[in-house]
Amino acid sequence: MTSEKGLRIAPGVEVGEDELDENFIRSSGPGGQNVNKVATAVQLRFDVVNSPGLPERVRERALHFAGQRATKDGVIVIEASRFRTQEQNRADARERLTELLARAAEPPPKPRKKTRPSKGSVERRLKEKAGRSGVKKMRGKVTSE
Template sequence: MFRTYSVLRNLSRQCNRRLLMQRENPASSVACGYKSHVSIDQLYPSSNPDFLRKKTEFQNEEQTLEKFEGFIPVDQLEISASRSSGPGGQHVNKVNSKVEMRFHLQTASWIPDWIKPRLLQQEHGRVTKDGFFVVRSDMTRKQMLNQADCLNKLRNMIYKASELPPEPTDEEIQLKQKRMAKAKAGVLREKRNRSLIKQNRTSPEF
């Protein structure tokens, strides 16, 4: 009982001392409270106590980027239909079942700006000289099903372009550095061998 009372009295004195220091120097706001002797700031005074909560730059960048929600406004697309190729009898020659869907990539407000260059790089064969992104489908003999297939293709392309590459681990970085060093050593060895071959080709001096 007496020991508990002495501990509380010492703790109260420490709090009063800190409050007095805070009043004398308001810039140094020291909180009054109990901290264990095995806390991070006691064991490592110069370390950051929130290092476990610190996120990498890649994760922060991924959170700040605007995401594609999957919504594609059909009214902002140019949709046209034509005769489909392939087998199907006389029905193919009578019905416009093939669907072509296009839109201007740079002015599409429903696609985040950071995804557009990645989409252009991955699907550069679908972009015309005027900057229109074209998707076609003649999978079925129904125009509405082909239109849905075009939307599904376009949605999957945008999702694929929005996937950021995973952050490389320390082992992968070290392995890449070893491979680069090995490749450079091989190039130097090849140059040295080639130089020796040329030196042996010269005529001897008498």
């Protein structure tokens, strides 16, 4: 969600407007002659490491989810050039940043506990396999003795 103050990601997680740095660059792709004249693509930069509105665990997870979009200095760079207008690309870039930070704000999933099959279920499985094996062996060639 976008507000006058910036982006509201989740309860207790907000990004101020002054923390977002937008540069408009020339876009590749469709647009005809316009593509060579107007800078419609948006390059949105967000300094995750120095953001006061993010808790520490959200910062770490955001950098992890950003992958190659994050620089060594901890800045997430999102380029949006899907649309032909600056406004649409700007909204697209902000939406993608919001989604990434919302994913980072979610609590991590609980680790999986290893389980073992019960002794009875193992015995039943092996008995079933032996039974199948016997059925298949009986399908062999018929010999007259």
